[in-house]
Amino acid sequence: MKINQEQVSESNKSGLENHKDSFDFLANKLTKQGKDVDAIVSNLADFQVAIPSWALGAGGTRFGRFSFYGEPSSLEQKIEDIGVLHSLTQTAGAVSLHIPWDIPSDYAAIKEQADALNIKFDAVNSNTFQDQKNASETYKYGSLSNTSKAVREQAIQHNLDVIKIGDKLGSKALTVWLADGSCFPGQNNFQTAFQNTQDSLIDIYKGLPDDWKMLVEYKPYEPNFYSTVIQDWGASLMLANGCGDKAYTLVDLGHHLPNSNIEQIVSILQLKGKLGGFHFNDSKYGDDDLTVGSIKPYALFLIFNELVYGMQNNPQNPDLAWMIDASHNVKDPLEDLIQSLEAIQEAYAKAMLIDQNLLKEAQLDNDVVKCQEILQGAYRTDVRPLLEKARLNTGGVINPISAYRNLGVREALIKERGKNTVATGL
Ligand SMILES: [Mn+2]
Numbered sequence: 001m002k003i004n005q006e007q008v009s010e011s012n013k014s015g016l017e018n019h020k021d022s023f024d025f026l027a028n029k030l031t032k033q034g035k036d037v038d039a040i041v042s043n044l045a046d047f048q049v050a051i052p053s054w055a056l057g058a059g060g061t062r063f064g065r066f067s068f069y070g071e072p073s074s075l076e077q078k079i080e081d082i083g084v085l086h087s088l089t090q091t092a093g094a095v096s097l098h099i100p101w102d103i104p105s106d107y108a109a110i111k112e113q114a115d116a117l118n119i120k121f122d123a124v125n126s127n128t129f130q131d132q133k134n135a136s137e138t139y140k141y142g143s144l145s146n147t148s149k150a151v152r153e154q155a156i157q158h159n160l161d162v163i164k165i166g167d168k169l170g171s172k173a174l175t176v177w178l179a180d181g182s183c184f185p186g187q188n189n190f191q192t193a194f195q196n197t198q199d200s201l202i203d204i205y206k207g208l209p210d211d212w213k214m215l216v217e218y219k220p221y222e223p224n225f226y227s228t229v230i231q232d233w234g235a236s237l238m239l240a241n242g243c244g245d246k247a248y249t250l251v252d253l254g255h256h257l258p259n260s261n262i263e264q265i266v267s268i269l270q271l272k273g274k275l276g277g278f279h280f281n282d283s284k285y286g287d288d289d290l291t292v293g294s295i296k297p298y299a300l301f302l303i304f305n306e307l308v309y310g311m312q313n314n315p316q317n318p319d320l321a322w323m324i325d326a327s328h329n330v331k332d333p334l335e336d337l338i339q340s341l342e343a344i345q346e347a348y349a350k351a352m353l354i355d356q357n358l359l360k361e362a363q364l365d366n367d368v369v370k371c372q373e374i375l376q377g378a379y380r381t382d383v384r385p386l387l388e389k390a391r392l393n394t395g396g397v398i399n400p401i402s403a404y405r406n407l408g409v410r411e412a413l414i415k416e417r418g419k420n421t422v423a424t425g426l
Helices: 005-011 015-031 037-046 075-089 107-116 151-167 192-204 233-243 260-273 296-314 332-350 354-365 368-378 384-393 401-405 407-417
Strands: 049-051 094-095 173-176 213-217 245-253 275-280 320-324
Touching: 005 401, 015 037, 015 384, 037 332, 037 384, 075 094, 075 107, 075 332, 075 401, 094 173, 094 407, 107 233, 107 245, 151 173, 173 275, 192 213, 192 233, 213 233, 213 275, 213 296, 233 245, 233 332, 245 260, 260 275, 260 384, 296 332, 296 368, 320 332, 332 384, 332 401, 354 368, 401 407
Parallel strands: 049 094, 049 320, 173 213, 213 245, 245 275, 275 320
Antiparallel strands: none
């Protein structure tokens, strides 16, 4: 399934007049407020988010998995699906591969396919939370933190292999997320587990090419329910600092205890030049991996406020790796991803509407009411015409969900792949 330019133009015919009306109205209003509308639209068009190779099929929970018809059953089909997302949204110009779930069998062919669809290879993800076929050691009691040297060595080697795979595809970052931890008090010695993890990460770091980054992800609990070795941003930052300049903290929005102030974490990491990347999703209770912006869109906006501030004021922090990390239990995975991409772009656009100079003035005056008015004035603006404009300028569609449905993408995928395919992933 491939969407061509003719289908895009056809999809846009009916909505073009409405789009023009609403865009002109908004652009006029924003211009009067002194905003550079063209710059905002062009920033939106440049903002690309990587789609995880593990989230193109239906997601499961520990209670089961309900498959979604027409799922991709090979890496080629996954890239094809991202191609569909990218054709419609012009925002999904990258893929984040999970190894070993998605090892290419033919590197040249997969690169050629991705190039043709304008898809880049973003961070590669290692997996030491599951035992692999024919592996000599088990990760049941941890990987990089394990008390057994043989297990640690196997996990280190896996990460080095993942770097090699990513290198062949043009990736420039390795994301390490560990399930390591303990389920019961007394099971682990915290200090030993942490030190082992640091030493193992240093060994992996030594194998990192010069122009690569290592992204260290944290998570407070699950699958271990008493302790996690890298439980929060502080632990991640310590480990990254222990490795060196090319190691950074990765923030996954779902990997926090309830009510954590994620925007503050993001802000301070940027100040220290140590924010490496992002996993977008949303949650109500824990690591729910729901559609971005579906539960707490205002929190997402506040995070983007800090990100925009950081992008403008923190040259010490490198460009970030943007990725979605979500699961789709009940929605069409591709529709879910379209909604996530839209929510990310919306939060970004709204954050760009914040007048940072005015906010600074209000902060210096301790005008608390005005500070809130400035933030919420931006948040309450319906920025969707700006997103539409960015998509139109780059060859996408005005309304990706309607176009996806009107073009019968899922029906075509089912016809092509059948009802019984199962995608590797969560
Ligand atoms: Mn994640």
